Amino acid sequence: MTEARQPQSSIARPPRVTKRRAETRQRLLDAALEVFAEEGFGRASVEDVCTRAGYTRGAFYSNFASLDELFLAMWEQRTEALLRAAGEALNEAAHRPIRSLEDGIDRFLEVVAVDDRWYRIEAEFTAHALRTPGLRGVMAEREARIAGLVLPYLERALGHVGRRVVDREAFAAALVAVHDGTAVQCLVEPDAPLAHQRRRTLFLAVVECYTEADPDA
Amino acid sequence: MTEARQPQSSIARPPRVTKRRAETRQRLLDAALEVFAEEGFGRASVEDVCTRAGYTRGAFYSNFASLDELFLAMWEQRTEALLRAAGEALNEAAHRPIRSLEDGIDRFLEVVAVDDRWYRIEAEFTAHALRTPGLRGVMAEREARIAGLVLPYLERALGHVGRRVVDREAFAAALVAVHDGTAVQCLVEPDAPLAHQRRRTLFLAVVECYTEADPDA
DNA sequence: CGGTCACGATACAGAAACGTATCAGATACA
DNA sequence: TGTATCTGATACGTTTCTGTATCGTGACCG
Numbered sequence: 001m002t003e004a005r006q007p008q009s010s011i012a013r014p015p016r017v018t019k020r021r022a023e024t025r026q027r028l029l030d031a032a033l034e035v036f037a038e039e040g041f042g043r044a045s046v047e048d049v050c051t052r053a054g055y056t057r058g059a060f061y062s063n064f065a066s067l068d069e070l071f072l073a074m075w076e077q078r079t080e081a082l083l084r085a086a087g088e089a090l091n092e093a094a095h096r097p098i099r100s101l102e103d104g105i106d107r108f109l110e111v112v113a114v115d116d117r118w119y120r121i122e123a124e125f126t127a128h129a130l131r132t133p134g135l136r137g138v139m140a141e142r143e144a145r146i147a148g149l150v151l152p153y154l155e156r157a158l159g160h161v162g163r164r165v166v167d168r169e170a171f172a173a174a175l176v177a178v179h180d181g182t183a184v185q186c187l188v189e190p191d192a193p194l195a196h197q198r199r200r201t202l203f204l205a206v207v208e209c210y211t212e213a214d215p216d217a
Numbered sequence: 218m219t220e221a222r223q224p225q226s227s228i229a230r231p232p233r234v235t236k237r238r239a240e241t242r243q244r245l246l247d248a249a250l251e252v253f254a255e256e257g258f259g260r261a262s263v264e265d266v267c268t269r270a271g272y273t274r275g276a277f278y279s280n281f282a283s284l285d286e287l288f289l290a291m292w293e294q295r296t297e298a299l300l301r302a303a304g305e306a307l308n309e310a311a312h313r314p315i316r317s318l319e320d321g322i323d324r325f326l327e328v329v330a331v332d333d334r335w336y337r338i339e340a341e342f343t344a345h346a347l348r349t350p351g352l353r354g355v356m357a358e359r360e361a362r363i364a365g366l367v368l369p370y371l372e373r374a375l376g377h378v379g380r381r382v383v384d385r386e387a388f389a390a391a392l393v394a395v396h397d398g399t400a401v402q403c404l405v406e407p408d409a410p411l412a413h414q415r416r417r418t419l420f421l422a423v424v425e426c427y428t429e430a431d432p433d434a
Numbered sequence: 435c436g437g438t439c440a441c442g443a444t445a446c447a448g449a450a451a452c453g454t455a456t457c458a459g460a461t462a463c464a
Numbered sequence: 465t466g467t468a469t470c471t472g473a474t475a476c477g478t479t480t481c482t483g484t485a486t487c488g489t490g491a492c493c494g
Contacts (some may be wrong), residue, residue, distance in 0.1 A: 020461070021471070040348060042259015045451060058472045061453070120347045127340035130404060131257060139405045156235060173412075174419045181398030185390060187347060188356045195390075202391045205426035206419070237441070239492070262481060275442045276485070437494090444487080452479075461470075 003071045021195070029052045031073045037117045041071055041124040047159040072135070075125050079142060083149055086111050090153040097160055101135030105203050108150075112179060114186045114196075121182070158207070162217035171210040178202055242280045244270045249291045254334045258288055258341040289352070292342050295335070296359060300366055303328050307370040314377055321374040322420050323365075331400045340401070364389030375424070379434035388427040397421055 003087055031053035035044045046067060050060050064070045089111045098104040129135035151172055166169050182199040189195035239353050248270035252261045263284060279289045306328045315321040346352035368389055372382055382388050399416040406412035 018462095024472075027293045038348065040259045040344060042261075044259075047451065047454095056473055057452085058474075060472095062471060070313045093261045101253030116257070120344070123340070123344040123347050127257060127337070127344045127400060130340050130401075131255065136405045136407070138409060139401075143402070143405075170415050170418060173415050174422070177395060177402055177416075177419060180394070181394030184343060184347075184356075184397065185360075185394055188360075190353070190357060198387050198390050199394075199411065201387060202394065204421070205391070206422060209422035209426055235492095263483095264481065273443055274482085275444075277442095279441060428452075435475090435494100438492090441481105441489090443489095444485105446485085447483100448471080449482075450480085452491090453477100454486105455474105455476085457474080459473095461468105463468090 021063070024053075024055060024059050028055065028060060028070065029077060030062060032070050033078065033121060035115070036074075036118045036124055041067075041128055066155075068132075071128070072126070072138070075121065076138075078121070082118075083145060087149050087168050091152070094153050094156050098157055101158075101161055101163075101204065101207060104161070105200060105207065106183055108154070108157075109200060109203065113127045114183045116187060119187060122180075126180075138203065143173065143176050146176055150175065154207075158211055159217065160212070162214050163211040164214040164217075166209050167210065172208075174206050174210060175203075228235050238280070241270075241276050245272065245280060245287065246291045246294060246316060247279060249287050250295065250338060251335070253288065253291075253341055254337045258284075258345055261426070288342070288345070292338065293355075295338070299335075300362060303364050307328075307367070311370050311373050315374055318375075318378055318380075318424060319419065321371075321378070322417060322424065324419065325363070325374075326417060329396060331403045333404060336400050336404060339397075343397075362392065363393055367392065375428055376431070376434065379431050380428040381431040381434075382428050384427065388423075391423050391427060392420070395423055 008045055019048060028049060031049050032044075035048050035052050039048060044173070046057055049067075049070065052064050053059075060070075087138050090107070090108075093107045093111070098107070125135075126139070147169070150164070151168055154171075158164060178199075182195070182202060186192060186195040245266060248266050249261075252265050252269050256265060261284070263274055263277055265272050266284075266287070270276075277287075281290070307325075310324045310328070315324065341350075343356075346356050364386070368382070368385055371388075375381060395416075397413070399419060403409060403412040403416060
């Protein structure tokens, strides 16, 4: 949104120094992840993030305009990286043929495995987005990107077992909802293996209900 | 947890004045809901809540030990009320016979309709609980209570259409996961009717996958 | 109806955080 | 290497919040 340290002259000019700046910016982003996961977004202060990153507030205000901006930037960067990694993993997985639906689901679950710290960030971001109208579009876009990433893999995998997706959009939305909903349970449930087991079962159920036998297979 | 305003004498004595105290306490609880929904739990201050409720901090510290305590008390009170209302609505609904699975789902969805403001509180609480170990048990208990409340209704309703639940625990967990996951989508999605439509479809899918035709029917 | 004590308002001191203005040192480029 | 520019540290004033201590008022009870 708002970029920190606007150009002094009325004419926009590209910054001259880049390397050092990029590094501090990145360290602040990394520190933000840790601090927000531990303290929560609302309870974290600019000072907290700076201390964790090993800087003072001068560095912060030189790179970001507000905590909100830092949070959004961090979330987008990490989401980007996760989606990229997931895409590669799925592509790699798609090359190996799968034997059964369960087999495909298991591989899929390996890719979207629940990461404790990151899911706390997701929860913080969800809460934050729900009361920040401007962020709803960002969340909706995330869902669309996930759909675009996951659907091709799943459709190919499903083709191997003779099934095809009925309603692609609805299927993708259902997967995201089930992922988010079960992730919380996996973190809260005292009996973690049980929660993961149920997660798997639910994914399987969704896949079965949103697909049908492919007559062309 | 910690109770505010411990008795001065070593011998516990029941408070003499009750009515006024109960009223201010309730107003603080109500104000907390509004403030936390708007500002977020982490960004809200004791002062914010007091101002909204029409009191000063003196009243607050006389009734609660911390914002955390207030948040938990408010959440538990509202959850209690919601569960009670849902229970009554379900009981009432169960008396009318249902014609089809879709019919039953629709009635069920009327009861668990997504309330914008309340779901923001849920999101705040989820994020808060994920980084507060002591609250995980509270969330797990909530799930158990929901299961105990919803399952009897659903089983009776399913009986009417000749189906029975296979794995009750897993079924209940799946319903909670789907509810939570789709609720966010309903609030974020620009096309709200579509999101609700998908929500309905997903619930239906879960019911179908976690039940089977009842041979005794 | 009068006495008593609980309740919440007020005042206070300290801490924490914010955002800015300034400056010394680092960095890129000629 | 010189120098213009950028970058992050430092210092500062302000605001906001916290928690406690104290006190007046009003509600309850005999």
